[in-house]
Amino acid sequence: MNIRDFCRTHFKHFNAAALVDASEGYLRHLEGGGKMLVTLAGAMSTAELGISLAEMIRQGKVHAICCTGANLEEDLFNLVAHEFYERVPNYRDLTPKDEQGLLERHMNRVTDTCIPEMEAMRRIETAVLEEWVAADQAGQRYFPHEFFYRVLRGGKLRDRYQIDPKNSWLLAACEKNLPMWVPGWEDSTLGNMYAGHCISGDVKNVHTVRTGIEYMTTLAQWYTETAPRTSVGFFQIGGGIAGDFPICVVPMLHQDLQRTGVPLWGYFCQISDSTTSYGSYSGAVPNEKITWGKLGVDTPKYIVESDASIVAPLIFAYVLDT
Template sequence: MSITAFMEKHYRHYNARETLSAAKAYKNFIENEHGAMMVSLAGAMSTAELGISLAEMIRKGKIHAISCTAANLEEDLFNLFAHNDYHVIENWRSLSTQDEVDLRDRGLNRVTDTCIPETVMMHMQDRLVKYWKTAAENGQQYFPYEYMFRILDEKELEQHYQIPREHSWMIAAKEAKIPIYSPGIEDSTLGNMFAARVMDGTVKSHSALKSGTQQMEHLANWYKKLASDRPIGFFQIGGGIAGDFAICAVPMWIQDLGEENIRRWAYFSQISDSETSYGGYSGAVPNEKITWNKLDPECPKFMIHSDATIVAPLIFAYVLGQ
């Protein structure tokens, strides 16, 4: 039985039904409405190896832009170069404080059941510093993903890949030439390292990295150009800045730039374990976004309360016809 057939047979109610409905609407949006899709990644989706299914979606033209935390940006490359050195802890809920200290002292940074070796972070920094330094000295600026792509351009490093290249969503995005936006890069390992290298004088200035507002300008222009020809949807994995940042491009055009006729997001789906709370945005129901000029009332809207590491690959498989 195919994944599509399985979902259509069993996913009839509650979050299962919402998952199937979101998948059907995504597939229809791309295939029948000539839609384009922005996908946002929060949490540690790259460490969860969502890239296995995400990369295929990018290669097959089902995703047209990514907005992600800088942690997801860097962790795809960490996994690419150091997968065999990752350490999985099956009984992570039973770890004692001393167990955590022992992991720290071994240079293993834990994300739930998966520990990332610090050595790969240092290796990435060593590769990136030369690019940061040169850019700062020459008065050049680049997006965070453009620096990552330079590492992928280093052909001599391909022999050190520890996962199949088709499992890296960063490689897929580079080959497909889709934009990647990563607001709040300072909230990441390499963002911290970049700040540290500016502070110790290794890198001349912060200007080597394009700012969040520059990323917003680029995203807004990307949206407007594409929206003149086709509707654009928003598939949000998790909450946080990755989704909040990108979805604001539309109300910025409408309210701050006076472009009242620009299309609003034409499809919206979110996978989240956040519950609606007083003042909480990540768990807010999609209808709330209507008041912010992000969605139209008739926009297909879905909120799936579940684990994205389980749900997202299923939706992607459905969209791909698997």
């Protein structure tokens, strides 16, 4: 029994049924000629979402990505340092002294997984710093993801890959030259490192890395050009800035630029373990987005309140019918 048949047979109610409904809606959106933007919050790259997301990108089931700076870099960390990662299955039992021991070994913990600073973070810093400095000296400016694309295309890291390259979603996105937005990139390990290199003078122009408002202007251009031709769906994993930043482009276009002819998002699904609650963006039901001019009354809307590291691979496998 393949994943699609398994889910249809066993996932009949509650969040399981919502997973099937969202998957079927995703398929209908694609079959109708629509495109899909996927947003990545949380630690999905360290959760190795690339194993399923990369294939979605390669098969044309994902057409754009908005992610946190952490997800952007952590897929690359995993690509070059996977063999040095350590899993801590008993992470709930760690004492403060246990955590101090991990710090002293330069092992940065993300729930049950430790990212090795020297083999992952510093190795990538060295490769990206070369690109930052070269661009700075040439008076050129690129977005964070474009610097990563340049590192990958330059082949500097190719002999250091420690996983099958087909399981890297960033590498798949690079090969497709996928449109990408990384709001709040400064709040990431590489963002902190960049600030340090600007302070130390290695990079003279802090604006060598483009961020923030410039990302929104390129998103506005992409959406304005794309949405009138083909419906654009919104598949949100987690909450926070990765989801809030891109979904706001529609009301911005309508209300601030008076481009009333631009369509609303044509599909919406959010996977989150943040239960519906008052005052919580991540816990807001999709209908609330109608009042903000993000979704319409008839927009297909789904919410799966569960662990995204379980749900997202299942939905992607469902869409791929693997």
